[in-house]
Amino acid sequence: MTAPIPQSRLRGDRVTMAHGGGGKAMADLISEIFTDVFQPPGSEDQARLTAAALAEPGAQLALTTDSFVVSPPVFPGGDIGKIAVCGTVNDLAVGGAKPLWLSAAFIIEEGCEFALLRRIVASMQAEAEAAGVRIVTGDTKVVERGAADKVFVTTSGVGVIPPGRDMQASRIRPGDVALVNGVLGDHGATILAARGDMALSTDIRSDCQSLNGLIEAVLDAAPGTRAARDATRGGLASALNEMAAAAGVAIEIDETALPLRAEVRGVCEVLGLDPLYLANEGTLVLFVPEEEADAALSAMRAHPAGAGAALIGKAKDGPAGRVTMTTLFGGQRLVDRLVGEQLPRIC
Amino acid sequence: MTAPIPQSRLRGDRVTMAHGGGGKAMADLISEIFTDVFQPPGSEDQARLTAAALAEPGAQLALTTDSFVVSPPVFPGGDIGKIAVCGTVNDLAVGGAKPLWLSAAFIIEEGCEFALLRRIVASMQAEAEAAGVRIVTGDTKVVERGAADKVFVTTSGVGVIPPGRDMQASRIRPGDVALVNGVLGDHGATILAARGDMALSTDIRSDCQSLNGLIEAVLDAAPGTRAARDATRGGLASALNEMAAAAGVAIEIDETALPLRAEVRGVCEVLGLDPLYLANEGTLVLFVPEEEADAALSAMRAHPAGAGAALIGKAKDGPAGRVTMTTLFGGQRLVDRLVGEQLPRIC
Known part of the structure; x- marks a missing residue:
């Protein structure tokens, strides 16, 4: 290089x-x-920049x-x-x-x-x-x-x-669907394994990638997209909790729909970790109006950073800020905010 | 508070x-x-800002x-x-x-x-x-x-x-004069004393202050002002060396004109330090065309951050990047770039 x-x-x-x-x-x-x-x-100790886009x-x-x-x-x-x-x-x-x-x-x-x-x-x-x-x-x-x-x-x-664009979690409405662009937890599991003190040997690699291209593709296809969050520290669970609280809605996700590698699931089982809280560095969750869900999903899957995109849940009326998950066994589980730390220095 | x-x-x-x-x-x-x-x-993890000034x-x-x-x-x-x-x-x-x-x-x-x-x-x-x-x-x-x-x-x-404003060291011309807004080295001497391992007891306080108001006042009074540098890590000597190199001029300063507290001079003598290299956090050097020197000095002295302003030297034809000082005893001394470190973790 x-x-x-x-x-x-x-x-x-x-x-x-x-x-x-x-x-x-x-x-x-x-x-x-x-x-x-x-x-x-x-050569000055400051960058001097102009962009036509800024003057619009x-x-x-x-x-x-x-x-x-x-x-x-x-x-x-x-x-x-x-x-x-x-x-x-x-x-x-x-x-x-x-x-x-x-x-x-x-x-x-x-x-x-x-x-x-x-x-x-x-x-x-x-x-x-x-x-x-x-x-x-x-x-x-x-x-x-x-x-x-x-x-x-x-x-x-x-x-x-750009003028007129307004993505923020407070715009999420009951009925909107939640999409992710790919598998969850690869970054967290990679860092855990890389520390070496767990004697884990895996082929998992961090998902670390820039998502701006993917997001522009989604916005082109689904201009009603409400909000997005990258699921970094605290993982998907923390991103969903923040969004539910900001929007004053409940969010329900479906465990069977969560894209998760077998290796990551394995690492989590061995160590007693919950993949919902594992950090990601190239994985986001976004909310779109239900009628734009197919368009958004297709746009994501057509993009290199969204090949594993999936619809994982929806916003609904309910206690503001409450996130729940329908488990693999059909039960309901509360997906609370993380208490304490899961993994220090993950990013 | x-x-x-x-x-x-x-x-x-x-x-x-x-x-x-x-x-x-x-x-x-x-x-x-x-x-x-x-x-x-x-509430998003980014600030969203508009300023009319940016769109000009x-x-x-x-x-x-x-x-x-x-x-x-x-x-x-x-x-x-x-x-x-x-x-x-x-x-x-x-x-x-x-x-x-x-x-x-x-x-x-x-x-x-x-x-x-x-x-x-x-x-x-x-x-x-x-x-x-x-x-x-x-x-x-x-x-x-x-x-x-x-x-x-x-x-x-x-x-x-703002449109039309262009302050950069490469604009300095032979004949321009160098001004500082106040005493040199207070920050460096303060940190040294505060570390306690030198058994220094002084009343010196860091000069740490924001200089944007002072600079606007100077620009109002002396619109031809070429360039400014805050004399932080590496002190006045380093700022002058950078500016001389960027402008392709020589700079000569006059030791008798340098504003320096007796206490700072004392600390430097005891410790074998050179106040020209001591860090400042609210002291700048700026170059103005000679005909605007009085206006710039008056504007500085009328500002709380510039009460101790002084004319300390000038740019001249000569080896590009060379900084010299006429000493208290009338000799000439090279003011070279700092080699090695003077004070770690000064800012």
Whole structure:
């Protein structure tokens, strides 16, 4: 992916405190590891941007931010860099914004290997290109050994919500149906397995992917789409609880309809975890009016990020914020908000 | 500053891993500590914003980001929250942008006291109000004890550069004069003293302040202003070196003209530090055409953030990027870029 670096000015193979000191070493770190890849516009410490879409009457600017602290920083299907781009692109996209520009701030532990940083940066650039966004500005800080864990990445994203578009959970109405774009829990199960302390060996890979293209395809096919959420920390259950509460509706899902890999189901059974709460990084749930359900599903299935799309439930009249599931055995189960933690540092 | 909190849902007085898990505890942490104070618009995980200024033909959007890892997180004159707002406001303002909106992402170490978080958040809100910006979206992550140092804050900022405004270092021409708004090195000396391991006792306080109001005042009085830089990590010397390199000019400053407190000079002498490299968090250097120097200086001195303004040097023909200083004794000294680190975790 990256060309060989001729005559690096970086000495050794690890970050030292001097790389955070504001002097020559920092300038070398920033240029060789970061800006040579991201190629931000201009030379000032701010990106200057124009987009015709932003000037359209009625357009809104969307701004999001997320810090990423996932451990380990490299895992099957991605790394902390890929997730830092996907996560922020998706936070913009689920609100109906077209992502345009990202910032990236790195908190680096003394001793972090240059090779890890290069890998992360290459992943970020590749994913940004895939998602059609640009990483336009950034920052680096170095902290002493033991004051951080290798590297944390914070991305912020700016996008444009086209005039007239209004996706928010409060618009969900009884009768709307809930769709997901694919299998649940792959990211959470992957991170668990990657930590190695569970002696799990699986072929599961993180679902980490940008969803802006998929969402635009759904909106073209089903313009009445009410709202979307990426089912990250806290999983599908948390996303549904938030949406039910915001809309003041009840939501009922059907366990038989949930797309779930056998391996993920297995990992959950072994460890006593509930896949409804497992984190995803490329899986969303969206609500559409029932009459647009087929159109939305077809659009999703025609998109690479939605091949496993499924209708999993619906909104209904009932106690506001209540989420229930019809189980495999035909019973009813409350799908409550997560209490406590399931998996630390999942994203 | 903050009203007593009735019936807190937060148990105990410290952050636990559950506060990062995506469930009820996290929702309580976010609402009680963060959103009750920042009051972000809307309920989606993205801020939706409109500004007439953005839609003006020729206006540019400016985007910046900075992570803050200052240690200790509370120090005379400020804390990591205040600095996280000032720093990003200033990064926007020195490029000629009017700051509008900030995002704030928190990486919190397990065990961090709620009281510290509340203090930081109150400082951020107070400084945002003082600077006329809004903190509109955010994120929290919790990492296990030892994987971070109390709390790191990453802010990103969005601002608007009015049509026709173009502040950048490459516009500096030989003959332009260099102005600073006040004394140098207070922030760096304050952090050094606050660390306590130097047995320094001083009354110095960080200069941490937002500079957007000052910069607008200068631009009104001296519309030809070429460029500005806040002299943060690496101090005045680093800012001047960057500017000289970007403009392809030499810069000469006069040591007798540098505003410097006796206490800061004293700290530097004791510790063998050079105040030119000490970090500032509310001090900037700007270049104006010589004929606008008086107007710019008067405007600065009339502003609370510029009472100690001084003309410290000028740009001239000479080796591109070379910064020199006429010393107190009349000699000439090279003011090179910092090699290695001076003070880790200064911001």
